[in-house]
Amino acid sequence: MSRIGALALTAGVSADAVAGALAGYAEGDARVVVVEAAADADLGAWPGERVRRLWRDYPLPVVFAFEGRLAGAEAAFALGCDIRVCGAEAAIELDGASMDDLTAERTRTLLGLGAGDVIPARLTAGEALEAGLVSRVGPAGSAGKVARGAAEAVAARGPIATRLAKEAVWRGLDQPLEQALRFETDLTLLLQATKDRAEGVRAFMEKRPPDFTGE
Amino acid sequence: MAELVLFDIDDRGVATITLNRPERLNAINMAMRDLLWEYLQACRDHPDVRAVCFRGEGRAFSAGADISEFGTAPSLWESRRARHERDVWGLLLSLPVPLVARLHGYCFGAGLELPLCCDVRVAAEDARFGLPEVTLGYIPSAGGTQTLPRTIPPGAAADLILTGEPVGTEEALRWGLVSRVVPEAELDAAVEEEVGRLLAGPFEPARPAL
Known part of the structure; x- marks a missing residue:
């Protein structure tokens, strides 16, 4: 399916490699990109400029899938994406105090928080769905499948x-x-x-x- | 032929605007948009109107714009000018009285964008909500790309708008797309209750602010 670009965040995949792969998909035939975060993902850092570039400048819709605990650079990456989905046992950790301004701003936008509101430290899959931070939750282990379902819909449009x-x-x-x-x-x-x-x-x-x- | 949009004002000053093209699931065509424009101006100018309620006749509130009329505009420039001169959705958003939507069955495309300009949305259990425009190679054009992310969490709005896939009342209630869901038999009573509440108290608009 050349219309769906696929990226797996795993150990050894750097932030620069991910940015390069995304740029490649935008130049090719892909209509949407699915990013799956593995348990051993280690982007190192995903700064606010890159978060903003994802939602504001990157031309293709990006669907992000995660299981288990999502935190740090991988969570920041997820915030920049257009659609987030996860498995029922997943949770996302948001360290508001250590976030740069652009990442915090994006978090507040997605959670509907005002400038003075405290960013919640951790949301379970259910809480993230309530808050609309993720829009689809599947049974534990199914996040990738759920994400590909959403991406197939986008790719058909x-x-x-x-x-x-x-x-x-x-x-x-x-x-x-x-x-x-x-x-x-x-x-x-x-x-x-x-x-x-x-x-x-x-x-x-x-x-x-x-x-x-x-x- | 019956009027495609019905308009009535009761003795309390509650205007009811009914989409009345049930054989086409209330698909909104140009003639209906003209009538909406006329009736919304009447609501704006009539000093007795204290609230407006929107409803759809038949099995659905509205399945959206009438696609058979797509592509019939004289030119892009004319379309743009007409849109700005007769801005039905902008007029709706600017009305100074409470706006209530009574929703059932399909609420798709313009059939969701119209309720998104309202302050209160009450739905029957069978209601389905979606902005399927991307399935037509198009995007919502009655304000949906702007009103939906200002009404529900924007990530959830992005999912609906980018996939074109609909959601049911569970998601709609979860994300605040509707404030109340009731069995269809109780829908009129629930709407009436909301209208009564709005007439009784000071009015704080809940629609996206212009």
């Missing part, structure tokens, strides 16, 4: 649409609503000029699956 949807959500959130609504309108008008949008409507009317080409 119009690839220009999913890129612009990502941009609309995260960049729009920083704008005053009135401006953000105009931003959305302009992105939809841009999509109206694409072959994919015409194919999507045609396929729907003909009751067949769409064949999106990214044009």
Whole structure:
């Protein structure tokens, strides 16, 4: 499935190697990337600039899957992704005191916290789901499968649409609503000029699956 | 032919706007958007209107925009101008009275974006919520990419918007997409209760702030 880029965070996979692999997927045919964190993952560091680059500048939607305990650089990486999923026994640790500003800001955005609110130190899978920090929880051990399910859905959609949807959500959130609504309108008008949008409507009317080409 | 959108104001000043195209699951077409524009202006200008309630006739609140009309706009430039001049969703967000959505069955696309401009959303147990636009190579265009992440946790909103996959009432309640879920037989009573509560107290808007 060349449409789904896959990355495993395991021992020996450095932050630079991950950044390089992501850049490669963005240049190729991938429409979405799935990142699975293994128990022995050791990115070393994933600073706030890289967290922000993931949600703000990286063009493809990224789905992050984890089991067990997620903390440190791997947790920071997860915060930068678009969709997070985990197994039922997982937990995420967020060390608010040692976070850099951009990572803390992203954490607050995802948890709906104000500037003065304390970042919770640890959320179980259930708590993370309640808070919307993860959007899907599967049985223990199934996070990778759950993530691939979400990624397959994204990969089947119009690839220009999913890129612009990502941009609309995260960049729009920083704008005053009135401006953000105009931003959305302009992105939809841009999509109206694409072959994919015409194919999507045609396929729907003909009751067949769409064949999106990214044009 | 029956009116595609019904409009009524009761003696308490509660306006009810009913999507009335049940044979098409209340798919919102241009004629309906024109009627919504007209009725929302009436709600804004009529001094007696104290609350607005939205509902859908038939099996669903609304399955979304009428896709058969997609691609019929004269030009992108004209589309943009028309959108800015007749901003139905912006008008909705700016109404100074409480807005309540009575939701059941499919609440997809514009059928979710309209309720996202409201202050209170009450749903029947059979309700399903989704922004499936990316399945059409498109993105939500009635404010959904902005109102959903301001209503539910933005990571959850990103999941719905990027995958196009719907959620049920359990997720909707968990993330605050709706404030209350009841059996369908009790939906009218629950909506009435919410309207009564809003009429009785000082009104604090709960919709995304313009």
